[in-house]
Amino acid sequence: MYATVCTLYIQSTPYTHGVAHTEVFPMADATGGPLRIAVIIGSTRDGRFGPVVADWITGHIAEREDMTADVVDLVETPLPTVFPAFGQTPSDEVVAQLGAVSPRLAEADAFVIVTPEYNHSFPAPLKNAIDWHNEQWHGKPVGFVSYGGLAGGLRAVEQLRVVLAELHAVTVRNTVSFHNYGEVFNADGKPSDPGCDVAAKALLDQLTWWGHALREARRARPYAV
Numbered sequence: 190m191y192a193t194v195c196t197l198y199i200q201s202t203p204y205t206h207g208v209a210h211t212e213v214f215p216m217a218d219a220t221g222g223p224l225r226i227a228v229i230i231g232s233t234r235d236g237r238f239g240p241v242v243a244d245w246i247t248g249h250i251a252e253r254e255d256m257t258a259d260v261v262d263l264v265e266t267p268l269p270t271v272f273p274a275f276g277q278t279p280s281d282e283v284v285a286q287l288g289a290v291s292p293r294l295a296e297a298d299a300f301v302i303v304t305p306e307y308n309h310s311f312p313a314p315l316k317n318a319i320d321w322h323n324e325q326w327h328g329k330p331v332g333f334v335s336y337g338g339l340a341g342g343l344r345a346v347e348q349l350r351v352v353l354a355e356l357h358a359v360t361v362r363n364t365v366s367f368h369n370y371g372e373v374f375n376a377d378g379k380p381s382d383p384g385c386d387v388a389a390k391a392l393l394d395q396l397t398w399w400g401h402a403l404r405e406a407r408r409a410r411p412y413a414v
């Protein structure tokens with residue numbers, strides 16, 4: 190169980206990597222209909238388990254009429270790890286790489302991040318993908334599906350909450366976390382414990398509540414930064 194705490198922080202100027210994201214990738218706000226969920230696969234390791242977990246939660250999204258999924262796989266859409274200098278426009282090559290990811294994050298109403306735990310945190314490619322973006326996260330909810338050893342990836346999730354708060358995102362309280370995940374999933378790539386499906390529903394229900402609330406709020410007035 191998690192405790193909820195209130196925090197007050199001093200806002201600083203967001204980093205934009207030399208280009209205002211709103212100019213290059215307009216933030217498309219939804220006009221209604223099912224919530225658009227970007228499911229981000231956080232691991233890029235050869236032989237990774239991440240897609241199994243992502244397929245499972247995407248299947249849950251697919252069964253619902255109130256949301257649709259767009260799976261953002263950082264293996265298929267890698268992003269450079271060198272940022273341009275402040276005030277400098279990214280090269281055409283980098284703009285093309287961002288073009289495969291950024292508009293999809295901009296168009297999302299909400300996010301599900303699927304993450305393993307690497308050294309008590311989340312994988313570097315996921316941090317890189319987060320850091321390339323700014324407005325795309327603003328005023329949107331993020332839910333987590335994590336997996337790992339004894340801790341079930343929860344240490345990665347708690348660190349992600351801190352990072353995403355800086356980006357004006359709202360993280361959903363419930364998580365789905367797979368502890369010792371190798372013993373949880375059966376040969377069909379599904380968790381054998383039906384409690385996992387209950388947890389997925391609770392997570393997606395909360396994401397839906399926040400997704401609608403924040404989509405309506407963003408439509409009513411621009412997010413204050």
Ligand SMILES: Cc1cc2nc3c(=O)[nH]c(=O)nc-3n(C[C@H](O)[C@H](O)[C@H](O)COP(=O)(O)O)c2cc1C
Pocket residue numbers: 232233234236237238239240305306307308309310336337338339340341342
């Ligand atoms: C660099 C690295 C660090 C890891 N650190 C942890 C850890 O701190 N806690 C944990 O539970 N599992 C850890 N693991 C094990 C991962 O949970 C496990 O390998 C998992 O399959 C990684 O996700 P992936 O297969 O999608 O890459 C680590 C794995 C790697 C590759």
